[in-house]
Amino acid sequence: MSFMYNSFIPEGAKIEEEAGMSTIISDSMVITPGPDGPVNMISGQSEVDFAKCDCCGLTEECTLSYIETIRERYGGKWICGLCAEAVKDEILRSQKLISPDEAMARHFSFCNKFRASSPPEDPTVHLIRAMRHVLRKGLESPKSMRSMPSSPTNLRRDNMKRAVFTRSDSCMSSLTLGDSSV
Structure with a gap:
């Protein structure tokens, strides 16, 4: 060995x-x-144990004190780091102020729907739909959550003409840069 x-x-x-x-x-x-x-x-290593996430089912190896801390924080439930971040994100994305318990209930519901669904017929189409869903959720979130764009679109907005993409009239679809004043 x-x-x-x-x-x-x-x-x-x-x-x-x-x-x-x-x-x-x-x-x-x-x-x-x-x-x-x-x-x-x-020397000094604490006793470790495996904890299974009550939400997504992920199993993590953690110290007993850490497991206890997380269970106290989430009302006796063990929540993995990924689900904890998703719960925080759910609180921040919500249009109205929601409690951590409500955010956790929403995330539990999402995970249960995900686990209950059958495997996709076409994984490629499923991935495309999932990415579209992620993009839409990101665009729906408050602007403070999104990072500022790298282009200076916020500067001198009145003086700048906005460029838009328009579709060509040919049988071969392509994108052309057009003027927004049209």
């Missing part, structure tokens, strides 16, 4: 191999394989 994470081996550590098993010896840590695989024995 020569599988090792070289990035986790401290400088100056000795690696001893015996009967296909590796032991890393360092001043700060000792990593030896146990009966179920490698075991970390780092």
